[in-house]
Amino acid sequence: MKPVIVRTIDELRERVRGLRKQGHTVGLVPTMGALHAGHLSLVQAAKADGHKVIVSIFVNPTQFNDPKDLDKYPRDEAADVALLAPLGVDIVWAPDVDEMYADGFSTTVSVSGVSEGLCGATRPGHFDGVATVVTKLLLQAQADAAYFGQKDFQQLAVINRFVTDLNIPVEIVGCPILREDDGLAMSSRNVRLSETGRKTAPALFLALSKAAEDIESGNDVTRVLAHASKSLLEAGFTSIDYLELRASDNLSPMAQFDRPARLFAAAFLGDVRLIDNVVVKGR
Template structure:
């Protein structure tokens, strides 16, 4: 059974107002569609934190800095609606472009600090687009809790900073990365990999976990990162954009693992940009 769909902010707010009058807590799961088990795990997580869950589906052009990437992004609303109904989502908000960015729209939300470096260095304007659309979605729905995946770890940090800085009355929850059988982080972009790419892609996560374990055991961070980059390229990847150890909260570079460090990577395979990250601490890998 497919989930109920609304396409305007007015319809969305009317439905949520009914829930509020009934005393329900509201959860929000923003997505760009092409849903997989990683997305559905976020819906399940939201259902443990709220009585009613809204999933949004909007392919946000403002967070794409490459027109070809935007055009190639998979779109499957009908299939997505069926998946959401099966996991118990209560409402799908699927606005059109004019609903989100009507004529004359001229506001940009920008979050400094955590948006810089990593993906921010290679995707100019990307996190401004993320911050702008997430601000709109949070204001449109005014949820008690919103759930975002940890695979896009820098995005999650940007959203947490945004919500804290603007005193938004919403709890941001990070959902753990869901991986395929071979360890590859689930992503809508995985659909664009060739058969050979699908075979090689799991070696990215394998290299990342191995590097995290070695760093946690006390090996020199720079040496491990250099070797791991070489291993990823040897596996068939054409470019490693970055492989860095960062503080898990501030995303500031760190020279050694502390209480909460994260090893993050972005690499290209088959013309597809794949990202991943893992926690690094001696406790985890003991």
């Protein structure tokens, strides 16, 4: 059954009120469209938790620090809706920019701490844009729970932080990274990879996995990261934004592996920026 497509906040809230009057809870899956199996797994998780599901499709301009990147972001609403229909999604929330950011809009949600470094260092203003739009989406949908993938782990940490700090009554659910058969983390940006780039891209996960194993074995963190960076460049990546070991709880940098941690990387294949992360397990 095809989901209802809603384009105004007033209609969205009216439909949510109707669901609540019928005794339902609401699960929100925020997306920027260009849906893939990773997004669909979030929908399935929300359905499994018993919610009526709203999927938002909104390419948020305030989280792009590069206008060219915004212009290149893939958009195909009809294809996205076709993917969602078999999953029993109830509402597709697809506002335009003017509906989301009305004339005179001048409020920003900014999160310090977990937003600093990693993508926060190389994409100025990105997490302010994320925090602001996700705050709006949570309030617009009045969701009981919202579902996000762990590929964007720093984003997930930012969202958890402001939801806690602002006392927003919603459960934030982080879901596992879905990968292609060759290990590449699923991403809407993958469609922009050249044929050569697509063959090279799995090296990112392989390098992170090998580095995690080496750190788990007690090897020096700095040397392991230097070797992983070298392997990525040798594999064909054109540049590396970052490759770092960070604490799992607050994303603070780690020079030694002495508490729960993750390895984070962002690297370019041509003009396509890929990100990924893996857990570093204790011995």
